[in-house]
Amino acid sequence: MDNNQSSAHIMVHDLTMAYGDFVIQHDLNFSITRGEIFIIMGGSGCGKSTLLRHLVGLMTPAQGKVCYGEKDYWAASQEERDSINRRMGILYQSGALWSSMTLAENVALALHEYTDLSAGQIEDIVALKLALVGLAGFEKYLPSEISGGMRKRAGLARAMALDPDILFFDEPSAGLDPISAKLLDDLILEIRDSMGTTIVIVTHELASIFAIGDNSVFLDAETKTIIAKGNPNILLAESPDARVRQFLTRGIQENA
Amino acid sequence: MATAAHIHIESTGSGSYQVAWFGDWTKQSSAPDTNQYLDQIAGDESCDLIVLDGQAVTDWDILFVSVLYKFTEYALRNNITLEYQGIPEGAQRLLKLATAVPERKGARKTDEKKRLFRRVGEKVLEVGDEANKMVHFLGQSVNSLRRFVRGEAQFRDIEFAVVIQQVGAEALPIVSLISVLVGMILAYVGALQLEPFGAEIYVADLVGLGVTREMGAMMTAVIMAGRSGAAFASQLGTMQVNEEIDALKTMGFSPIDFLVLPRMVALIMMLPLLCLYADFMGVLGGALVGVMTLDISLFEYYTQARSAIGFGDILAGLIKSIVFGVLVALAGCMRGIQCGRSASAVGDATTSAVVTGIVLIVVSDAMLTIIYDVVGL
Secondary structure (H helix, E strand, O other): HHHHHEEEEEEEEEEEEEOOOOEEEEEEEEEEEEEOEEEEEOOOOOOHHHHHHOOOOOOOOOOEEEOOOEEEHOOOHHHHHHHHHHHHHEOOOOOOOOOOHHHHHHHHHHHHHHHHOOHHHOOOOOOOOHOOOOOOOOOOOHHHHOOOOHHHHHHHHHOOOOOEEEEEEEEEOOOOOHHHHHHHHHHHHHHHHHHHHEEEEEOOOOHHHHHHHOEEEEOOOOOOOOOOEEOOHHHHHHOHHHHHHHOOOOHHHHOO | OOOOOEEEEEEOOOEEEEEEEEEEEEEOOOOOOOHHHHHHHHOOOOOEEEEEEEEEEEEEEEEHHHHHHHHHHHHOOOOOOEEEEOOOHHHHHHHHHHHOOOOOOOOOOOOOOOOOHHHHHHHHHHHHHHHHHHHHHHHHHHHHHHHHHHHHOOOOOOHHHHHHHHHHHHHHHHHHHHHHHHHHHHHHHHHHHHHHHHHHHHHHHHHHHHHHHHHHHHHHHHHHHHHHHHHHHHHHHHHHHHHHHHHHHHOOOHHHEEEEEEEEHHHHHHHHHHHHHHHHHHHHHHHHHHHOOOOOOHHHHHHHHHHHHHHHHHHHHHHHHHHHHHHHHHHHHHHHHOOOOOHHHHHHHHHHHHHHHHHHHHHEEEEEHHHHHHHOO
């Protein structure tokens, strides 16, 4: 077992994803190291978000395994899966805030259910989490009363409620202006650096990929599998695969 | 004036074709359909060169480019060499753009016509699949109810209270209106038959029994299917679209406990209460007709109705309303939870919830009426 495997936080073995008989991606193999920012990239419709749904337990693999540490997620009992899920936070594309609850209630729900903290302590933690994402004072707002970017940040505060070991982001920059997207990138880096959280991001936003990605996999829609792995900046400079270089240069290099 | 558009195709040697366009190829020029020309080339398997000649084209727009694209795309797909002669530069640029991203293999859908047997078979399998989903959902809901009884279910009390208010108190105005009107209709229909015999007073019996045994529970349930069942389906369906249900699942919350249970319990609690209220309002509607048009005094009507309606009649209606409550809640929540991930899917789920709810109400009502008859209730 090499060094990389020994510190692997998530390992994906021979994963095949399918809707019924229609295979989305097959034979995916990669590992995500503890504390790294890992990018899942590829063109639209290649199955990036589907891979994320498999990693977080929303979809069952057609074949293969997803392991958290030593534990095979799909071979584990429901209780063990719930316990793995409680160690992860997910920021969905739309924020996915529960619309009937205020921002504070959204963040507090998991704390109420899964910790023995007092109501006052939970209130303090909620205030801090919202302040960390730049939403101090918005505790009593409903999701419908704030902007899309703010909903995304509130979704991040909720994802961080239980101080997870792993944070998943599904297209975090989608629908954000460049400045908000850059601020979100900075926030992601800050979370990783200060808390050592493993970060997994599904995106095709090149600026983010190069700015914060430590490691990555590239999913190809044509061959339906991974065609490149590694640090995105190194892939840009050294990938022998024209499709990867074309993607990472917005096609400019290939057309020149 | 526009020159009439036409196309000429000729074989210029073994496997090579020259396709030439003449005149105005614009949307206004009544240009001919070109499929037959492509079919001519497609019929020759030895074809390895196509020359597209636009030198004689006097005017063109996107229609011309679409025809060129058809030939170009065919040539690319079949590895046939393509040459352009006198094709306008603008058209060539558009063709280059259209062919820049190659067609994804296997992406094109074929318009296969399904045979009758296959279509019938698929529909039958769909029904089986649907029944399977219903049983699965029913099982999950029963498990959730069991956890609720044991006090282990996770849901927010405030959400439960809000649903109770929505399905209970907020439904009172519409239930009042419909029940009074149903009582009045029954009274008018009864009076028409009873008046010739001078037996108008028995309108109180007819309305009383009709409302308490049947119409009170049935009409309340139909209102609830249209009002609360539809609301449940659209609320849960929208949560599915917005990934809110995914967020619950991945945080370890059961969507059935969290979303379905409070709605189901609220409706099971509120429907019998609304049914009692509807019974009262229905009898009141009958009394209005009796007092105003049949010259029966309010006291007479009250005495007659009291003697006609027994505890068993009210109980029969109440039992029905509890069953209806379960069915309406199940139909609404099931359609919402099983909703697809698009805006139109939410509309479909809502419609389906109402239809399923009303069908289940009527079918179960018929079954209960037969059972009552057998057991003598």
